[in-house]
Amino acid sequence: MGNIKDTVFEVINSILPIALVITVLQFTIIWLPVEAFVQFLIGVLFVGIGLILFLLGVNVGLLPVGEMVGSALSKTKKLWVIVLFGFLLGLVVTFAEPDVRVLSSQIDDVSGGAIPQGTLIISVAIGVGIFVALAMFRIVFNISIVYLLAGGYALIFLVAAFAPSSFVPISFDAGGVTTGPLTVPFILALGVGVATVIRGKTASSDGFGLVGLASIGPILSVLILGVIYG
Structure with a gap:
């Protein structure tokens, strides 16, 4: 109560x-x-x-189940299982994120169907999935998040130089909407669960930073989509 x-x-x-x-x-x-x-x-x-x-x-x-899933994946002690299911969970939770659907429908209307709603949702979901998987890899091998964030944003600016200018603001909005009320709690709980099992309660803070990494994925995927459509 x-x-x-x-x-x-x-x-x-x-x-x-x-x-x-x-x-x-x-x-x-x-x-x-x-x-x-x-x-x-x-x-x-x-x-x-x-x-x-x-x-x-x-x-x-969502929160308790996300943490339990992360703990269960870590207990398998199989890197490919942790990374694969990190990707899949990042993918499906993005499909369920209401903010992503709002953005995609508005872009579909404004662009007159030039950027199909389904295509945008799929590309954003794949981007999130890949970077959640990368975040799982980072937790397992204790890689500094600074290097991943710096490399990710350097790649963003590189790809943005080749993408149509109209896709740049869309890509950053796509990165923002993936930090919505459904994606954030689940991904955070998943990361904390994985980090807690691998390096104990004292290192559970290593599970944070997943949302920052996950937001890079959709930015890159939409920019790549722009390069393809452009």
């Missing part, structure tokens, strides 16, 4: 400020039609209920 109460207050504190600002603007500057404003209030209610249920699901299901 305590978890439910905390989640409800967390969602209210998150949604209430934007609802208040829009309400103040409604009665001072913008004066939306009454029907549109009522739809906004109904939408806020639905978003609040959805976020409460979503966050409860994350805390009850």
Whole structure:
């Protein structure tokens, strides 16, 4: 019950400020039609209920299961198993990420179908999967994340030089949306689970940094998509 109460207050504190600002603007500057404003209030209610249920699901299901999966993979002591399932989990959790679908649908509309929604989602998911697998490799061999981040962003700027300019902002937005409410908790929990088993509780912080690495993947994949389409 305590978890439910905390989640409800967390969602209210998150949604209430934007609802208040829009309400103040409604009665001072913008004066939306009454029907549109009522739809906004109904939408806020639905978003609040959805976020409460979503966050409860994350805390009850995704976080503990992600950590248990990471621990179980590490106990196999097989590098290919850890890396392979790191890739697969990064891939499928991105397909489920709502932010990715919102971005892809908006890009599909703006581009008039020039960048198909399905193609963008698949490329982003593959990018995340590859870099989650790389993050698993990094945890196992205790590679400094500084080298991976520096190499990843150097590669981004190199590929960006050959990609159409219109794909550059899209690629960085794709990197941002993969750090959404579904992907982040699961990937973090997965990394902590792997690091905890491999190097003990004192090194569980090595599981962090996965989200930073994972966000490089979709940027690169969308830029490569731009080179192909360009």
